[in-house]
Amino acid sequence: MKPMPDKMARLFEINRSLTQSLNLEVILPQLVQDAFRLINNADTTILYTLREDGLLHFSHGVGVDEEHMKQVKFKPGESLTGQVFLSKEGVVVQGDEFREYMETMSEENYSHFLKGVFHREIKSGIVIPLLYNEDCIGVLVVDNFDKDVQFTEEEYQLLEVVADQAAIAIMNSKLYQEVKRKNEELSYSLEIHHRFTKILLEGRGASFILETISNILQTPVEYSEDQPDAGFTFPIINANELYGYFTLQKPIESLSTIDKAALEHAATALSLEIVKRNTLFEKELHEIEEQFHDLLNGSRMKRGALRKFSLDEDSRVICMIIDSKSAPIWESHTMLQKEKLVRSLKQIVSRFCKTQVIFTKADQMVVLMAGEIKRLETLAEELRGAIQINHSIAIGIGREVSIQELSQSYREATEAAAYCKKLKGKTYVTYSELGAERLWLNTDQNLLDKFVSDKLGALFKMEKEYRETLQTFITENKSHKKTAELLHIHPNTLTYRLRKVESNLGIDLNKNEDWINMVLAFQIYYYLKC
Structure with missing residues (x-):
């Protein structure tokens, strides 16, 4: 039997030793050794601590094979150790109770535990939870393998004091380590910050x-x-x-x-x-727009400025305007969307034309192309595919002109884009394909409304079938046969309807002037209706 030391003096000594360090690797072994020396009949002392995986792992021990004990990982409720962890209440138990709880161990834990205690049979023990703020952070176990020895209530109370002191020391250490870790992370973070700041400054x-x-x-x-x-x-x-x-x-x-x-x-x-990079890009776009401002407004551009864009005074160019039929092509509050769009357009246009200049003007994209231009319609389709993700776009394409006449191609592209915006299901219009539409693109809408009203107003007051009849007759270029077939009516019925239309409108469809007025009136009507 071990000699009985002065218990109070030993407790003070244990408390002092636990507060002399904040290093768990020092505190925990010291705790186990002190508990072992404090209890006279202790044959083993084992400390289990709760890890992040939610299991009770062997931490340190006296009188055990640590290599095997390190393999022991109790779930809460498994074995007497796990039960005390759940209940948060310590116990003094005899061998029979130990054996009952050992049957709840997993096969792996049971095997390692027996090897860890050298296959000795536990006769009695004290199992104490380490509590901190009502949370259990570990379990301290003292075992005896002598059947004639029973632990006393006094020894239980002594060990309970040690467990309380140990819980405080362990948490203080963890808090210290957490603060230390955060300080180290902060220091390292500041170092990283300085490295990247230096990269930017350089x-x-x-x-x-x-x-x-x-x-x-x-x-x-x-x-x-x-x-x-x-x-x-x-x-x-x-x-x-x-x-x-x-x-x-x-x-x-x-x-x-x-x-x-x-x-x-x-x-x-x-x-x-x-x-x-985006700031430099925006500056470059603005400079390009400023340099081409005079050309777009009918003035000349200096030869040196032209050479910057691989152009000269003999260059012939085509202007293309890209606009949206609804919302803007790019959102003004996003910094990168316009840049990505311009770079994407440059990549596409470069496959169809060696010399190109792209810049923005208001909410539109302006594309200038010089030299041999391949498959203009295919280019327009690819541009539509690149832009028309969330928007329905309108592309207007002017005619090829000399560089000094760029303002003319720009005006044509602008008008073609404006006309395209009125057309459903069409994403690009070339100015050269426009017919009579050119005449009213820049005509005051009130004048166009009056023209339609004067020429077709009486027709709109008639039954719907008369308007459909005249419209189909115009579409089929005065073909009575095709018109009757499309309307599924008898030729005599068609003749009757046309004569009634002529009578109500005061026209003669056989006269060129009246015929042209009807064709133009319908074209303007549908233009205004778009």
């Missing part, structure tokens, strides 16, 4: 930002405007606007907190670099 560019974050994370990091795989991408956001994504070769969730913080710093740096 103007090293986006590629160096990507290289730096790749080195920090020890994995390749690339930039993507789109989101290929949500699990492997990290959004780059600044001022509530999405600038793209970092793409990694491992899941974002696998990164540590400090690595995610590094990604945040890199994202901020890259977003600022993108803002800088």
